[in-house]
Amino acid sequence: MKVNYEIVQQRRDDIMVLIQKLGKVDVETLAKEFNTSEITIRRDLQYWEDRGAIIRYHGGAKLVQHMVNHNNTNFTNDRYKHAIAKYAAQFVEEGDTVFINTSSSALLVLQYIQNKRCTVITNNAKALLMKHDPLVSIFLTGGELRFPKEAMVGEFCLNNLNRVTANKCFIGCSGINLEDGITTAIQNEVSINETMIKRTNGPVFVLADYTKIGIKHSFISGQINEVDYLITDINAPQESTDAISQTGVKIIKLKPLIRIDDI
Helix, strand or coil: CCCCHHHHHHHHHHHHHHHHHHCEEEHHHHHHHCCCCHHHHHHHHHHHHHCCCEEEECCEEEECHHHCCCCCCCHHHHHHHHHHHHHHHCCCCCCCEEEECCCHHHHHHHHHCCCCCEEEEECEHHHHHCCCCCCEEEEECCCEEECCCCEEECHHHHHHHCCCCECEEEEECCEEECCCEEEECCHHHHHHHHHHHHCECCCEEEECCHHHECCCCCEEEECHHHCCEEEEECCCCHHHHHHHHCCCCEEEEECCCCCCCCC
């Protein structure tokens, strides 16, 4: 009997989430947890080992050390980021002007805006290389270019942002929780994010995969009461999302895309 690819990939994603949380797992426990054979689990672990995410050993597997820092962009959550961006793009309407900050998840929204004449204003210089529908007009804020994120920051950027308004705002973050709101690890991006939120006269969307939910970083970019939607994925901690939703924020949890095809 042919196995549904979506079911297989979902199980493999769930296994990777467990490995990321626990650091290491054993085959016997995984077979019981997912109600499948140990041979199937070994194939799933081989899948992740082939992609450099884990190291297999007799009876189990452990996370490769460079994968431990969830704040780094890596293939294990790329499909979650694309699912979030694709869903967010449906909120963009004909004639909209939208802000997008330096978040990798937020910038992916550009790929998924289709057949709509709109304007995107961003301080992310990577937008120059992002494939997008020709109907979308992209304006860069200008400013001092900071690597490695290619973020445009500083007074020049702020002055330009303060001359425009947007209908919608798509903001990514390093962390978001009820007590501290939207936080970032990069101080010089705080004022940019704050200004984008303030200069938006419509809904503010926070785009954050599960590794950012319930997390606090050093610098606050915005309060929870400034957020209209939090778009995340099915692995986001329930306790954290429940607490945020009680403030009136609309929480959307998504399954990952099955595969990331060329857009």
